[in-house]
Every structure is written in structure tokens, then in C-alpha cells.
Amino acid sequence: MQIIHGIAQLREWRKTAGRVAFVPTMGNLHEGHLALVREAKRHADAVVVSIFVNRLQFGQGEDFDKYPRTLQQDADKLEGEGVAVVFAPDEKELYPRVQQQYNVEPPHLQNELCGAYRPGHFRGVATVVTKLFNIVEADVACFGKKDYQQLTIIQGMVDDLNMNIQIIPVDTGRAADGLALSSRNQYLSEAERAEAPRLYRELSKMAKAIAGGNVNYAELENQATANLQEAGWQVDYVEVRHAGNLQVAHAGDKHVVIVAAARLGSTRLIDNIEVFID
Known part of the structure; x- marks a missing residue:
């Protein structure tokens, strides 16, 4: 090399x-x-x-x-x-x-x-x-x-x-607990590292709901944001977007992506999950 x-x-x-x-x-x-x-x-x-x-x-x-x-x-x-x-x-x-x-x-x-x-x-x-x-x-x-x-x-x-x-x-590489791999993960304290997988869990709950037919995206976004804030996160955004162009998603879209960014302490983490809708 x-x-x-x-x-x-x-x-x-x-x-x-x-x-x-x-x-x-x-x-x-x-x-x-x-x-x-x-x-x-x-x-x-x-x-x-x-x-x-x-x-x-x-x-x-x-x-x-x-x-x-x-x-x-x-x-x-x-x-x-x-x-x-x-x-x-x-x-x-x-x-x-x-x-x-x-x-x-x-x-x-x-x-x-x-x-x-x-x-x-x-x-x-x-x-x-x-x-x-x-x-x-x-x-x-x-x-x-x-x-x-x-x-x-x-x-x-x-x-x-x-x-x-x-x-x-x-595809996104993940730790065993679901946290998306990132060079910035090393900035997390031990307690923050234990908390960090919550972001992926919240997105996973949203993905399951959307795949099951829930297209009230605003409600899902607001609930995930509230859950993260209650756990001490500073949320920049949690949004459902069209996976092809990242425009705001609408009912009827067959391929969406849930995107999120939030801070845990001083560390900003991002993650997303794609959802294919039948």
C-alpha cells in the first residue's frame, strides 16, 4: 500500500x-x-x-x-x-x-x-x-x-x-446496541454512550408505525422529539422525508426516510432509517 x-x-x-x-x-x-x-x-x-x-x-x-x-x-x-x-x-x-x-x-x-x-x-x-x-x-x-x-x-x-x-x-454500520458508528462517538462519556442508542430506538419505533400504516408523520415526529427531550437530549430535528430527494414526505409515498439529529451533552449525533411502504 x-x-x-x-x-x-x-x-x-x-x-x-x-x-x-x-x-x-x-x-x-x-x-x-x-x-x-x-x-x-x-x-x-x-x-x-x-x-x-x-x-x-x-x-x-x-x-x-x-x-x-x-x-x-x-x-x-x-x-x-x-x-x-x-x-x-x-x-x-x-x-x-x-x-x-x-x-x-x-x-x-x-x-x-x-x-x-x-x-x-x-x-x-x-x-x-x-x-x-x-x-x-x-x-x-x-x-x-x-x-x-x-x-x-x-x-x-x-x-x-x-x-x-x-x-x-x-448501509449504516452499527454497534451491537444499534448506535450508528461515528468518529464522534468517542466524545461521549460513559453515561452518554449508554444513553446514545435511544436515538436509534426512537427511529425504529417510528419506522414500525409507518410500515404498519401510520402516515400521521407530524404526530410521530413530535412524539419521538418529546421522548428524546425527556431523556435529556437537545433535538435539532426528527423528520420524515421522501427517500429519493429528501423533500417533505406525504401520504402515498412508497419509500421514505426518517432522519434525525440531536445532541447528547456536547456531542451531536445523526441517524436515519429508510422505510418501504406497501
Whole structure:
């Protein structure tokens, strides 16, 4: 496995790499990331994993400075998975002007759900992903469904801008108690970690009700929010959306997704569950 820091070197490697699958990450890898890598291996001759903590997608007061940077441990895990290249540029390599002057602007969806609480976040995501797609020139890229809004925006960007890459969604990795795997889970105290699976349990109750024919989405959203708040959570949102485009769901939709974000102590957790309705 090679660890490449420069764009020119990666492009030189790419010339003879055959079919390439790409997994973009910010590092501090866990089992959820490795599941993306394993899926990527099914679709290509070689897998490239990027590790880059992207300043553009962090808002003021967020955890950019303390976000865990564990390149050597990450590289050891990826080598064990048979990854061909780890692309780990520094900021000057990826942003030579320091201030990015041209950005990729997603549609209004970027200002809803998580975007309402993290202004500019999805602009930062779309911009860095576009840059990485242009550099790696992969045939396919794997993204986790845990960040369903991110996945939807990236897929829309690829479609609208005619990018020559296939996006492969990968199911959310979970701990045995249902908590969605996340690098930020390590911020949780012991008591918070024990409480954290409640978010998934509340979404699961909603999913069961919807699959059983309950389309009073507002009532379900309000009840789940109240249950979380009573347990000490600060809820940003719990909403039922159309799974294809993340527009507000309506009775009659056959495929919806329940999306949620809430804070437990100082840690913000996100999760979602898709529901197929007969």
C-alpha cells in the first residue's frame, strides 16, 4: 500500500491503476469506514481512500481543531483491508490559494435539516468532494447512508454536473446496541454512550408505525422529539422525508426516510432509517 501526499504523484499512479474505487474520509477510521472499503473492493481493481479533515465543512465553534487525526493507525487498518493507496494531502496541497475562491453550491436542500444548523457545511462538502473526484478520477465512489443528506446532495451533484463516476450507497454500520458508528462517538462519556442508542430506538419505533400504516408523520415526529427531550437530549430535528430527494414526505409515498439529529451533552449525533411502504 502506498501513502501519497501529492496530487501529481497520485495522478501518475492513476495512469496504470485500472478500474478504481474511491472512499473519501476525514480519517479516525472505524468499522463503518472499513465496510465502505470492503464494498469498494467489490467494484474495482484498486481502492483509493482519502484522509483529509476539510476545514470548509466545519462551522465556527465546531470541532475542526480537535477532530482526531490518526493517520498512522488509519493506514495500518487500510493496509489490512488491501487498499492500494491512501491519499493524505495537507491543506496547502488541496487548497493552494488558502482561500478557496470557487465553490460548488448545492441547491436549497443544503439549508434544510443538518444544513439549517451547520450553515455552509454542504457547500464545503460538495466543494472538497468535487476536488477529490477530479484528482482521483475514480470509476465509483462509496458513501455511507448514515449521512443521508450528504449522500443525496452528492448524488444530485454527480447527476446534474454529468460527473463520470458512479455513487454506491452503503448501509449504516452499527454497534451491537444499534448506535450508528461515528468518529464522534468517542466524545461521549460513559453515561452518554449508554444513553446514545435511544436515538436509534426512537427511529425504529417510528419506522414500525409507518410500515404498519401510520402516515400521521407530524404526530410521530413530535412524539419521538418529546421522548428524546425527556431523556435529556437537545433535538435539532426528527423528520420524515421522501427517500429519493429528501423533500417533505406525504401520504402515498412508497419509500421514505426518517432522519434525525440531536445532541447528547456536547456531542451531536445523526441517524436515519429508510422505510418501504406497501
